[in-house]
Amino acid sequence: MSSDPYAQNPELERIIPARRRGRHLAPRSLSKSTGAIALVLLWWLATTYGWISEDIFPSPQTLWQTFLDLVNGGELGDALMLSLERVVIGFGFGFVTGVGLALISGLFRLGEDIVDAPMQMARTLPWAGLIPLLIIWLGIDETPKITLVAFAVTFPLYINTFAGIRNVDKTLVEVAHTLNFGRAALIFQVILPGALPNLLVGLRYSLGSAWLALVFAETVNAQGGLGYLITHAREVYRVDIIILCLAIYALLGLSADLIVRLLEKLLLSWRQSFDGA
Amino acid sequence: MLSSEKARHSLAVSVRGLTRRFGERLVIDALDLDIKRGEFVALLGASGCGKSTLLRILADLDHEIEGDVRVSPRRGVAFQSPRLFPWKRVWNNVVTGLREGRDRTHADAALTEVGLAHRGDAWPKDLSGGEAQRASLARALVRNPDLLLLDEPFGSLDALTRLKAQALVADLWQKHRQAVLLVTHDVEEALLLADRVVVMRDGTVAHEIVVDLPRPRSPSERQFGRLRLQLLDWLGVVETTPPASRSPSLISQISDGH
Ligand SMILES: Nc1ncnc2c1ncn2[C@@H]1O[C@H](COP(=O)(O)OP(=O)(O)OP(=O)(O)O)[C@@H](O)[C@H]1O
Ligand SMILES: [Mg+2]
Numbered sequence: 001m002s003s004d005p006y007a008q009n010p011e012l013e014r015i016i017p018a019r020r021r022g023r024h025l026a027p028r029s030l031s032k033s034t035g036a037i038a039l040v041l042l043w044w045l046a047t048t049y050g051w052i053s054e055d056i057f058p059s060p061q062t063l064w065q066t067f068l069d070l071v072n073g074g075e076l077g078d079a080l081m082l083s084l085e086r087v088v089i090g091f092g093f094g095f096v097t098g099v100g101l102a103l104i105s106g107l108f109r110l111g112e113d114i115v116d117a118p119m120q121m122a123r124t125l126p127w128a129g130l131i132p133l134l135i136i137w138l139g140i141d142e143t144p145k146i147t148l149v150a151f152a153v154t155f156p157l158y159i160n161t162f163a164g165i166r167n168v169d170k171t172l173v174e175v176a177h178t179l180n181f182g183r184a185a186l187i188f189q190v191i192l193p194g195a196l197p198n199l200l201v202g203l204r205y206s207l208g209s210a211w212l213a214l215v216f217a218e219t220v221n222a223q224g225g226l227g228y229l230i231t232h233a234r235e236v237y238r239v240d241i242i243i244l245c246l247a248i249y250a251l252l253g254l255s256a257d258l259i260v261r262l263l264e265k266l267l268l269s270w271r272q273s274f275d276g277a
Numbered sequence: 278m279l280s281s282e283k284a285r286h287s288l289a290v291s292v293r294g295l296t297r298r299f300g301e302r303l304v305i306d307a308l309d310l311d312i313k314r315g316e317f318v319a320l321l322g323a324s325g326c327g328k329s330t331l332l333r334i335l336a337d338l339d340h341e342i343e344g345d346v347r348v349s350p351r352r353g354v355a356f357q358s359p360r361l362f363p364w365k366r367v368w369n370n371v372v373t374g375l376r377e378g379r380d381r382t383h384a385d386a387a388l389t390e391v392g393l394a395h396r397g398d399a400w401p402k403d404l405s406g407g408e409a410q411r412a413s414l415a416r417a418l419v420r421n422p423d424l425l426l427l428d429e430p431f432g433s434l435d436a437l438t439r440l441k442a443q444a445l446v447a448d449l450w451q452k453h454r455q456a457v458l459l460v461t462h463d464v465e466e467a468l469l470l471a472d473r474v475v476v477m478r479d480g481t482v483a484h485e486i487v488v489d490l491p492r493p494r495s496p497s498e499r500q501f502g503r504l505r506l507q508l509l510d511w512l513g514v515v516e517t518t519p520p521a522s523r524s525p526s527l528i529s530q531i532s533d534g535h
Contacts, residue, residue: 171360174338178354179374179416189373193364270364272402 058240063247066240075229080248083214083225086142087252090149091210097150098157098206099199106165106195107187116162123155127209128216135221145217152213156205164198165191197271200264207256211249288347289314289424289456290335295344297330304330306480307344314349314423315454319467321512322477328460329357331477332428335458349424349456353417357428357460359409361401361416368397371416387419388412391445406433411442418449425457431466443469447493464508468501469494476511484511 006012040060046052047059054062070076101119104111127148134144168191176190218227226245233241290312297305304327312318322328333339334346336354361370368384375383381397388394391411401409414430430446431439447470450457461467467474468488476484486507490500 171356171358172362175354175356175360175362176374177338178336178352179420181374185374189365190362193362196364270366270400270402272363 055239058243062240063244066238066244070229070241070244076248079224079226079229079245083218083227084252086145086217086225087149087210087214090146090213091153091207093146094150094153094206094210095157095203098154098202099161101154102158102161102165103187106162107191119155119158123159127151127213131216131220140221140223144221145214148217149210149213152209153206156209157199157202160198160202160205161195164195164202167198168194197268200260200267203263204257204260207260208253211253211256215249287314288312289316289349290458291345291347292335293345295331295334295342295346297327297334297339297342303480305334305342308477308481310475310482312424312456312458314456317450317457317470317472318459319471319474320458320460320477321462321464321467321474321508323512324462326477327480328477329428332426332458332460335424336426349422351420351423352426353420353422353424353455354426355410355413355417355428355430357432359401359404359406359413361404361409361412363401365401366397367393367399367401367404367412370401370412371419373416375420383419387415390418390449391415392441407435407438410434414442414446421453421455423455425455425459427457427459429460429462431461431463439466446470451492464505464512465496467508468504469496474504474508476508478511 006014043057044060047054047057047062058066067076101115105115105119106112130148130151131144134147138144138147172190172194173186176186181189214225215227218225219231226248230242230245233239233245288311290310292308292310295305295308295310296303308331310331320328320331330339332354334342335348336352337348361367362373365373368381368388371387372379372384385394385397388397391414393408393411393415396404396408396412401412404412410430410433414427417425417427427446431442434442443466446457446459450470457470459467459470468490471488474486474488475482476486478484486504488504490498490504494501496502496505
């Protein structure tokens with residue numbers, strides 16, 4: 001017996017324990033933020049050393065000062081609240097419509113015949129192009145903005161939830177049948193949980209579209225809100241305010257994404273799926 | 278007339294002239310089968326001969342059939358694969374769909390019966406193959422059915438766990454006396470558990486044998502060995518090794534698909 005079996009069996013492959021495999025790498029949270037930190041650093045360098053003019057792209061310091069000014073003046077808080085309110089209300093309407101219609105066409109053959117074809121047609125409409133029409137129909141107050149957000153939210157949710165319902169494992173529906181599930185139990189205990197992974201994908205997309213729709217609606221037809229702040233800033237050539245508002249849009253989008261991730265963690269812990277190597 | 282009415286009354290399953298086609302292919306062909314209330318029937322047959330198809334029909338899952346099929350309304354089914362709801366914890370999987378007693382204590386009692394009480398809080402994805410199958414068995418049993426339809430419920434159990442599970446089913450059957458239709462590839466399992474063994478071939482019941490042995494049974498009894506040889510012969514398995522030296526089960530020889 002040799003102390004090193006490898007010498008005698010060179011054709012054997014070593015299976016490396018996971019802990020050792022990643023020993024020299026930084027923790028996950030650090031490796032995740034490396035890219036972002038590098039970008040900010042580059043930005044800071046480019047503006048401080050005058051590679052880019054401050055008129056075109058303000059430095060981090062300037063942006064921070066603008067942020068403080070707007071916060072202290074109260075403009076930012078008001079605009080943010082107004083924008084958030086529009087998104088939340090629009091999203092609420094869109095969610096109910098999208099998921100509701102997906103349930104109707106996902107669960108019932110007749111529902112599919114009636115609902116699905118119009119939805120697929122309406123889906124191809126570029127919703128941003130609806131703005132002029134919405135203004136004419138609904139005026140210039142809150143309604144057209146909320147409608148646009150709802151419209152943008154409805155379709156990703158509808159498409160994904162519908163696909164999710166139709167992807168539910170047939171064998172589990174059979175089990176439900178052998179266990180004498182009623183219609184409600186079948187829907188709430190089998191079909192909806194089975195469609196949930198897809199629904200959450202739809203949720204993610206739709207939150208993205210919600211912000212996008214809001215930006216469109218607010219910049220075209222502005223009466224308060226972050227978009228109004230941007231349009232106003234354009235008129236007075238305040239690049240810093242525009243970029244700040246865009247950054248805030250991005251952050252809001254990011255936090256929406258985080259919320260969905262959290263939901264996935266909470267609601268899909270039963271799932272066995274590939275998390276990436 | 279009266280006597281046949283009465284006979285029907287004491288049945289858990291009554292099948293007459295059942296035919297099932299998949300396209301042109303005749304999988305079940307004018308099959309007749311009766312199972313009395315409280316009777317334990319084992320169904321043997323080569324892989325792909327239509328055992329699961331028959332079971333699905335009896336479980337009210339397949340209606341593309343011809344013929345007259347009647348079954349007890351209170352059925353428990355355990356499929357060939359466990360088919361647990363992945364989004365329900367194991368205990369919740371067991372009691373789901375129950376009209377009453379959909380609580381943890383009831384679930385734990387059922388899980389204890391299949392030796393799985395310690396895994397009640399797990400997600401199905403974290404169960405081993407055999408554990409999942411036992412959970413699925415518990416789910417079928419907890420409903421206290423008049424008819425148990427079991428499709429190879431011990432298929433993926435190791436030899437020892439399989440023996441325990443067989444003893445468990447035997448116990449539960451002694452206690453509750455429900456009618457059982459057990460699909461299996463294991464001739465010994467069939468002979469250990471069943472009152473009657475039915476061999477399916479060419480889409481119909483080709484042979485059947487009444488197992489008139491006292492329980493608990495043991496494979497070492499002479500009569501047991503004789504029935505075993507008979508069944509193996511019907512299944513087309515040629516036994517070459519003498520009984521003394523053969524492995525505990527013959528599953529691998531009988532099934533070519535599993
Ligand atoms: N939905 C289907 N469509 C077409 N053919 C099918 C379908 N379901 C089953 N079959 C065929 O019917 C035959 C019987 O299938 P079944 O599942 O009943 O076999 P089995 O006796 O249970 O086999 P095993 O012991 O391998 O589980 C097989 O040849 C199978 O390919
Ligand atoms: Mg089968």
